[in-house]
Amino acid sequence: MSRLALLLLLLAVALAFALSLALPWPPIAALLEQDRPLALALLWELRLPRALLALAYGAMLGASGAAIQGLFANPLASPDLTGTTSGAALGAVVTAYILGFSAPLALALGAVGGALGALLLLLALAGRRAETATLLLAGLAISALAGALTTLALALAPSPFAFYDAYEWLMGSLVDRSTEQAAFAALPALAAILLLLRLASPLDSLTLGEEVAQSFGYDVRRLRIEIVCLTAFGVGACVAICGAIGFVGLVAPIFARRLTGGHPGRAIAPAALIGGLLLLAADLVVRSAPLGRTLPIGVVTALLGAPFFLWLVAHMRWRLER
Amino acid sequence: MTELLTAEQAALPGRLGPVDFRMGGPELVCLVGPNGSGKTSLLHALARIGAPSGEVRIDGRRPEDLGPAERRRLLSYLPASRDIAWPLAAADVVRLGAGEAETLEAMEALELDRFARRRVDRLSTGERSRVLIARALAPRPRLLLLDEPVANLDPLWQLRLMEMLRLAVAGGQGAMVAMHDLDLAARYADRLVLMENGGIVADGEPVSVLGSERLEAVFGIRKVGGEWHPLASLARSGGEGNHAKHGGGVIGTT
Numbered sequence: 001m002s003r004l005a006l007l008l009l010l011l012a013v014a015l016a017f018a019l020s021l022a023l024p025w026p027p028i029a030a031l032l033e034q035d036r037p038l039a040l041a042l043l044w045e046l047r048l049p050r051a052l053l054a055l056a057y058g059a060m061l062g063a064s065g066a067a068i069q070g071l072f073a074n075p076l077a078s079p080d081l082t083g084t085t086s087g088a089a090l091g092a093v094v095t096a097y098i099l100g101f102s103a104p105l106a107l108a109l110g111a112v113g114g115a116l117g118a119l120l121l122l123l124a125l126a127g128r129r130a131e132t133a134t135l136l137l138a139g140l141a142i143s144a145l146a147g148a149l150t151t152l153a154l155a156l157a158p159s160p161f162a163f164y165d166a167y168e169w170l171m172g173s174l175v176d177r178s179t180e181q182a183a184f185a186a187l188p189a190l191a192a193i194l195l196l197l198r199l200a201s202p203l204d205s206l207t208l209g210e211e212v213a214q215s216f217g218y219d220v221r222r223l224r225i226e227i228v229c230l231t232a233f234g235v236g237a238c239v240a241i242c243g244a245i246g247f248v249g250l251v252a253p254i255f256a257r258r259l260t261g262g263h264p265g266r267a268i269a270p271a272a273l274i275g276g277l278l279l280l281a282a283d284l285v286v287r288s289a290p291l292g293r294t295l296p297i298g299v300v301t302a303l304l305g306a307p308f309f310l311w312l313v314a315h316m317r318w319r320l321e322r
Numbered sequence: 323m324t325e326l327l328t329a330e331q332a333a334l335p336g337r338l339g340p341v342d343f344r345m346g347g348p349e350l351v352c353l354v355g356p357n358g359s360g361k362t363s364l365l366h367a368l369a370r371i372g373a374p375s376g377e378v379r380i381d382g383r384r385p386e387d388l389g390p391a392e393r394r395r396l397l398s399y400l401p402a403s404r405d406i407a408w409p410l411a412a413a414d415v416v417r418l419g420a421g422e423a424e425t426l427e428a429m430e431a432l433e434l435d436r437f438a439r440r441r442v443d444r445l446s447t448g449e450r451s452r453v454l455i456a457r458a459l460a461p462r463p464r465l466l467l468l469d470e471p472v473a474n475l476d477p478l479w480q481l482r483l484m485e486m487l488r489l490a491v492a493g494g495q496g497a498m499v500a501m502h503d504l505d506l507a508a509r510y511a512d513r514l515v516l517m518e519n520g521g522i523v524a525d526g527e528p529v530s531v532l533g534s535e536r537l538e539a540v541f542g543i544r545k546v547g548g549e550w551h552p553l554a555s556l557a558r559s560g561g562e563g564n565h566a567k568h569g570g571g572v573i574g575t576t
Contacts, residue, residue: 073407201390205418207407208457215369215399215467216419217390262410262441 005259009273013055016280020051023284049182053174054283054297055276056186057238058248062275063193063268064231065249066256070203070264071227072126075257076136076312078250079115079235083142085246087118088232088239090146093153093166108184112236118142119228172243172298174283185241192234193272199223203265245298247305248275248282254312324382326496327465329368332376338363339521340376345465345498348491352507352528353500355517356541361500362402363520365467368498369399380465394419400458402469402500404450406442412453413438420460428460431486448474455483459490466490466497472506484510504550508532516540 021043022028031039065078079085091114092107099106125138150170157163202218210220235249256271257264282300289295327345332338338360345351353361367374370385378385380396388396398419406415412434416425429435432452442450451474458468466487472480480503487497488510501507507514508528516524516531518540524531531537532545543550 205390207410207415208418208454209401209403209405209407211366211369211371211401212399214371215393215397217370217385217388217393257408261414262408263414264408 002259006270009259009270009277013273013277013280016277016284017051017055019284020054020280021047023287045179046176049177049179050174050283051280052182052186053177053238053242054279056182056189057174057242057245058252058279059193059272059276060189060234060238061245061249061279062252062256062271062273063196064235065251065275066253066264066268066271067196067199067203067227068231068249069253070206070267071224073206073264075254076250077139078247078253079231080244080246080249081136081143082122082139083118083146084115084122084231084235085239085244085249086143086146086150087121088112088115088236089170089244090114090150090153091117091236092240093150093170096166096169097153097156097158097162105184108188108237108240111240112233114146115232115236115239116229118146119232123224123228168296169243171296172245172301173296174242177241181241185238188237189234192230193268195230196227196234196268199226200265200268203268204263205265207264243298245279245301247301247309248278250312251305251308252278325379327368327378327380327498329378330376332364332367332374332378334363334367334372334374337520338367338374339519341367341522343368343515343522345496348494348496349512350487350491350510351496351498351513351515352511353498353515353517354502354504354507359517359540360520361517362469364517364522365399365469365498365500368465369397369467371399394461394463396463397465397467398458398461398463400454400466400468400471402473404447404454404474406450406454409441409443411439412442412445415442415453416457416460419457424460424462425456428456431459432456448476448479451475452479459486462490462493462495464495466495466499468497468499470500470502472501472503480506504532 028039028042031042061079064084068077068079068082068084069075071077088111092111094114095106095110121142122138125141126134154163154166157166202213202216202220202223205213205216205218206220213220252275253264253267253271255274256267259270260266279297279301282297282304286295286297286300325344325346326348327343329341329343331340331342333340341364343364353364355361366372367376368378370378383396385393385396413425413429416428416434420428429438432455434449434452434456437445437449437453442453445453451471455468455471458466472483475483484506487499491497491512499507499511511528513526514524514528514531515522516534516537523540524534524536538544538553542553544553544556545551546556
C-alpha cells in the first residue's frame, strides 16, 4: 500500500472521529457559552465513549475480517457470516440472564466464549481451506443455531425488563456507554488488532497455499489457532459492550485488499482503518437521520452492507461464469 | 566437506516410509514413480511440510532451526497445484519469496516481464506455472524441491526449464524434481530415483535405472524400439511393441 493511501486513510479516520465528537454541534456550542464544564463533560462522558467504541469496534471487525478471509482464502468469510458475532451474542445473552447486563467482565467472558465456540465449530465443519459453499453453509448453520438459541433465551426471559434490555442490546448500539465500558471494549480490541498485525507475512504467504507457507517455516496450525483466538477475544469484548454489528467485517477487508494489491495479510492494517471509518460514518448517519428517534447502528450497517453483499455474490458468480 | 543434503529416517505416517537420502554436492535428481508412490511425500519430508519425522540437513543446517528469511535461502518448494488463493499481480507472487533484484531476474529468465503487472487469475495455467516456478527459483536457494514443474508447460518451456535447472546445478544449487516424463528426466538428470509404495526402490544413473527390470515392474511398461509400451499389451502382441497406434498407447509425455 502506498504511503499516500495510508495517510489519506488516517486523515479520513481522524476527520470522522472529530466529526463524531462535534456533531450535532448546536447543543455543544450553546453549552460552551453557558456552562463550559458541562459542555466538556458532555464531550468527555457521552460523545467520546461513543466515538471510541465506533472506532474500536469497527477497526476490530475490519482487522478480524481481513485475517479470517486470509486464513480461509475466501473473500466471503467474515465475523458475522461465519457465526462469530452471533455466537458472541448468544454467549453474552445467556451470561446476562444469569448475572445481569451490569457485569461487563462476565458479559465479555460469555461473549468471547460464544465467539470461540462458533469459530471452532466452523473450523470443524468447513475444514481448513474452506470452499465458498461449505464455508457459507457452515456459517449459516452456526448463525441460525446461535440465533435460534438466542431467541429461545429471549423467550425464556426472566422478566419483561430483562427481555427489553437484551433485545435492545442485540440490535447493536453505541449509545449511552460509559468511558469505562468503552475502554473495556477498546483495549482488548486494540490488543487483538496489534497482535493480528504481526501475522501479516504468514497470511500473505498462505496465498501460495498451506504447503508453501509451511516450507517458509510458518506454523500454519498455530497461525489458525492464533487468528481464531484473537478474533474471538477482540470481537467478543466489543459484542459484550455494543451488541452484534454486521457487515463491517465483510466489507472493510474487500476495500482494503484493493489498496494492498490483493495481499491478504498486508490488508489487516488498512482493513482496521476502513472498518473504524465505516462504523464512525454509520454512527454519524444514525445521529443525523431525521427520524425523531435513534436507529440501532446494527440496522444501519445491515441496510448498507446487505446490498453490497448481494453485489459481491453476483460479481463472484459473474467471474465464475466468465 | 558438508554434504548438500542428508535425510535420515525421513517419514510421513501412512505416506512415506522411513527414507534415507543423500546428495553430496550440486546435482539434478529426478524423482519418478507411479501416482501415489510417494514422490510428493518425499519432497514434503525434505521441505519439512506436514510434521514429518526424521532429520533433514541442508548444507549441514536443520531447516527447523531457521526463521523464514534464512529458510528461503536454504530451500524452495514448488507444489504440484497451480492454485494462487488471491488475485495478486504476477510480479507480487514472485516477490513473496524473494527480494526486488532477484524477482526481476527470475521474471526475466521465465519471460514474464510483460505479465508482471497482470493479475494471476487472468493468466493461462501454463503462464501461471511459470510465475510459480519463478517464485521458487528467485531466491536461489541451496536446494530446489519441485513437484511436477514441467506439467502444463509447452514443449519449448519444458526443455528451457530443464536447461535452467542444469544451469542452477552448474551454479552450485541442488535440485530434486518429481516428474512423469521419463525421457525428459533421463536426458537431463544426474541421478534418477524410482519410488514405489512410499519408499525408494532404485537410485542411480538414469541409464541404469531406466533400463532396470525394477522400473518395468513398478510402472508396468517397457521401452521397445525407442517407445514406451504397457507390458500387458506387449505380452498380447508377442513383444513387438509396434502397435502403439492400435490401442497400445504411448507413455512418456505427460
